[in-house]
Amino acid sequence: MVANRASVHFTFVPEFSPGLEGVVAAQTAVSEVDGANGRLIYRGGYLIEDLSPVVSFEEVAYLLWNGELPNKTQLDALCRQMSAARPLKDTARGTLMAMDPQTDLMDTLRTVVSAQGATKTLTKPTQEEAIALTAVFPSIVAAAYRRRQGKEIVEPRSDLTHAANLLWMMGDEEPPVERVHFLESYLVLLADHGLNASTFAARVIASTGSDLTSCVVGAIGALKGPAHGGATFAARTMLDKIGSADNAEKWLRDAHARHERFAGFGHRVYRTYDPRAKLLREMAKAAAPELHRTAARTEELALQILHESHPERPNATNVDFWASVVLTGAGIPKEMFTSLFATSRVAGWTAHVLESLADLRIIRPASVWTGPPPGKKPVPLASR
Amino acid sequence: MVANRASVHFTFVPEFSPGLEGVVAAQTAVSEVDGANGRLIYRGGYLIEDLSPVVSFEEVAYLLWNGELPNKTQLDALCRQMSAARPLKDTARGTLMAMDPQTDLMDTLRTVVSAQGATKTLTKPTQEEAIALTAVFPSIVAAAYRRRQGKEIVEPRSDLTHAANLLWMMGDEEPPVERVHFLESYLVLLADHGLNASTFAARVIASTGSDLTSCVVGAIGALKGPAHGGATFAARTMLDKIGSADNAEKWLRDAHARHERFAGFGHRVYRTYDPRAKLLREMAKAAAPELHRTAARTEELALQILHESHPERPNATNVDFWASVVLTGAGIPKEMFTSLFATSRVAGWTAHVLESLADLRIIRPASVWTGPPPGKKPVPLASR
Numbered sequence: 001m002v003a004n005r006a007s008v009h010f011t012f013v014p015e016f017s018p019g020l021e022g023v024v025a026a027q028t029a030v031s032e033v034d035g036a037n038g039r040l041i042y043r044g045g046y047l048i049e050d051l052s053p054v055v056s057f058e059e060v061a062y063l064l065w066n067g068e069l070p071n072k073t074q075l076d077a078l079c080r081q082m083s084a085a086r087p088l089k090d091t092a093r094g095t096l097m098a099m100d101p102q103t104d105l106m107d108t109l110r111t112v113v114s115a116q117g118a119t120k121t122l123t124k125p126t127q128e129e130a131i132a133l134t135a136v137f138p139s140i141v142a143a144a145y146r147r148r149q150g151k152e153i154v155e156p157r158s159d160l161t162h163a164a165n166l167l168w169m170m171g172d173e174e175p176p177v178e179r180v181h182f183l184e185s186y187l188v189l190l191a192d193h194g195l196n197a198s199t200f201a202a203r204v205i206a207s208t209g210s211d212l213t214s215c216v217v218g219a220i221g222a223l224k225g226p227a228h229g230g231a232t233f234a235a236r237t238m239l240d241k242i243g244s245a246d247n248a249e250k251w252l253r254d255a256h257a258r259h260e261r262f263a264g265f266g267h268r269v270y271r272t273y274d275p276r277a278k279l280l281r282e283m284a285k286a287a288a289p290e291l292h293r294t295a296a297r298t299e300e301l302a303l304q305i306l307h308e309s310h311p312e313r314p315n316a317t318n319v320d321f322w323a324s325v326v327l328t329g330a331g332i333p334k335e336m337f338t339s340l341f342a343t344s345r346v347a348g349w350t351a352h353v354l355e356s357l358a359d360l361r362i363i364r365p366a367s368v369w370t371g372p373p374p375g376k377k378p379v380p381l382a383s384r
Numbered sequence: 385m386v387a388n389r390a391s392v393h394f395t396f397v398p399e400f401s402p403g404l405e406g407v408v409a410a411q412t413a414v415s416e417v418d419g420a421n422g423r424l425i426y427r428g429g430y431l432i433e434d435l436s437p438v439v440s441f442e443e444v445a446y447l448l449w450n451g452e453l454p455n456k457t458q459l460d461a462l463c464r465q466m467s468a469a470r471p472l473k474d475t476a477r478g479t480l481m482a483m484d485p486q487t488d489l490m491d492t493l494r495t496v497v498s499a500q501g502a503t504k505t506l507t508k509p510t511q512e513e514a515i516a517l518t519a520v521f522p523s524i525v526a527a528a529y530r531r532r533q534g535k536e537i538v539e540p541r542s543d544l545t546h547a548a549n550l551l552w553m554m555g556d557e558e559p560p561v562e563r564v565h566f567l568e569s570y571l572v573l574l575a576d577h578g579l580n581a582s583t584f585a586a587r588v589i590a591s592t593g594s595d596l597t598s599c600v601v602g603a604i605g606a607l608k609g610p611a612h613g614g615a616t617f618a619a620r621t622m623l624d625k626i627g628s629a630d631n632a633e634k635w636l637r638d639a640h641a642r643h644e645r646f647a648g649f650g651h652r653v654y655r656t657y658d659p660r661a662k663l664l665r666e667m668a669k670a671a672a673p674e675l676h677r678t679a680a681r682t683e684e685l686a687l688q689i690l691h692e693s694h695p696e697r698p699n700a701t702n703v704d705f706w707a708s709v710v711l712t713g714a715g716i717p718k719e720m721f722t723s724l725f726a727t728s729r730v731a732g733w734t735a736h737v738l739e740s741l742a743d744l745r746i747i748r749p750a751s752v753w754t755g756p757p758p759g760k761k762p763v764p765l766a767s768r
């Protein structure tokens with residue numbers, strides 16, 4: 001919530017707000033989701049629609065970590081650091097090779113990141129570590145993807161950007177520039193989003209004084225859930241089931257009659273159209289024309305059906321719906337979607353952890369006891 | 385907080401409570417920390433001091449998962465399930481072998497648990513998985529410990545209990561019964577503790593619909609921090625520096641003059657003596673007589689010094705202080721302390737996740753924006 005800090009000190013909240021909805025858990029200058037007005041603000045005060053057309057993922061990561069956009073010298077230095085951190089360490093490579101190639105990509109990512117960041121003694125999170133962890137995500141995701149297909153791992157190239165490297169390591173040839181552009185836009189738009197569940201998980205872990213890898217590994221686990229990062233996969237799966245614009249009405253009416261939720265609609269915070277969804281929608285037609293036709297018709301009808309049955313609810317399209325189309329246009333298969341989300345959001349996770357260090361306090365909430373009153377005496381095993 | 389649920393609905397809380405102190409984040413019947421009265425209640429309404437003398441770790445885990453203590457048939461079934469789940473899968477073994485033997489044990493545990501629990505498709509948390517994950521912790525911790533020493537890994541035995549297996553796999557001989565007893569008591573006492581930071585991290589991760597391994601891996605990362613699970617190691621390290629009962633006064637007065645915090649004192653929730661610390665203190669003399677002498681004198685003086693400088697503060701000894709003595713008596717070297725804490729608490733983590741499934745709602749709190757007002761226009765890279 002955007003608030004005048006001097007004037008707002010106390011408010012009346014329910015004792016237990018399920019899911020901590022509306023409960024303030026942090027002060028942050030990394031990003032702000034202004035749900036009422038459909039605005040997403042990145043660090044420094046940039047609206048996402050102003051920022052995304054002019055910056056690369058590397059620039060956004062720099063912004064989230066440092067509070068300002070880099071100049072050419074700073075950006076070059078960052079790119080060199082990321083390039084050096086892209087190869088997997090022996091430990092991480094050995095771990096990847098020990099895993100079943102058909103493992104869920106998020107499980108592989110969780111495990112290999114944990115191995116890549118393992119140290120001999122506890123380290124306090126630093127920006128250098130944030131850069132190194134962010135840099136290695138495409139290498140892990142692409143290597144795991146190629147192993148699934150029984151292909152050799154492709155090494156990163158120092159002459160390519162972060163987004164281009166990901167496509168390069170996935171494929172067998174030079175990635176087409178338009179695909180790199182779609183992927184880049186996706187990575188910029190998803191890089192941070194307030195106190196979403198995975199970022200909050202990272203902050204909870206950081207609050208004990210733990211290391212950055214532990215925070216990132218926990219966040220990967222949170223992102224994996226279908227109510228969070230898994231939603232992009234679900235949106236694409238729904239579009240696959242619908243199959244064509246002509247079939248959208250029948251499919252959606254039938255699904256609605258079965259009380260099935262439409263994937264890609266509704267959000268905890270936004271009460272109007274998600275600005276990221278808007279930007280991705282504009283890009284979707286060029287990215288994947290065929291899928292765009294199905295998606296556009298699906299969106300139109302889904303919003304209509306949802307409005308008919310619950311006119312009081314805000315039910316705008318969320319980022320996952322149009323992200324699934326743009327990622328498809330970037331040449332990303334849907335089983336990689338959640339790990340691509342992680343590849344973007346790791347910039348935000350690490351920025352939040354680094355910010356939280358300035359005033360670290362263990363996050364240890366209270367709970368309400370719903371069990372019986374204390375004092376029941378245990379019966380020894382022999383008498384049970 | 386123990387509250388009459390029907391009567392308490394609203395309360396006046398500050399808009400932002402750092403560390404979510406006093407903010408209710410869940411309703412739970414798994415355990416309750418009654419800090420005002422120094423009581424810890426386990427599921428079913430058992431006070432920890434009634435429970436711990438009569439139950440094994442396996443029985444407590446069963447209680448936390450099921451809500452009642454097992455009878456002989458139920459306990460035998462659980463022990464068979466745990467026995468079957470104790471060996472490392474090939475993936476986990478390969479991952480362990482890929483890691484530097486000198487890696488922090490918590491980093492190894494985080495990575496190998498992640499590998500052990502990796503699956504091909506997303507699975508909803510089940511009690512069977514909770515049992516399997518809990519069962520495998522001693523195998524990983526002991527194997528990692530032996531690798532550090534350049535020794536062969538020892539396989540678990542089906543005729544030994546959970547606690548005895550841990551000591552068996554660490555050592556080269558049959559574990560002495562008194563050591564097993566001390567370890568068992570520790571494992572029972574630490575198995576759950578309300579919404580502590582690692583348990584809360586597990587619940588945040590579970591709230592997105594993610595899998596149980598992701599929750600446990602995130603919780604391991606949170607526990608690693610020195611403000612949480614790392615505190616037992618810190619307490620033992622302080623006792624090592626003090627060295628003897630005779631040196632306690634000089635060391636503590638000097639440390640206090642340097643404004644150094646005494647490890648093992650103070651807790652967010654308890655306003656009086658931690659009941660677990662009391663039970664462990666009673667056991668400490670028999671467990672490690674020499675270290676007990678130093679610890680007893682240290683406690684006496686530390687409480688005195690803390691009271692002198694801050695008479696208004698509750699500064700009782702916490703569980704970490706006496707746990708460090710009892711674990712020493714159980715034959716556990718201090719570099720394993722945090723991973724032993726995890727070996728106990730995994731029962732609570734998994735019980736909380738399973739409980740949360742009944743009413744799953746994504747944990748996505750709000751934040752307060754402290755950055756500049758939105759609308760700053762980004763300057764293209766060439767002009768920066």
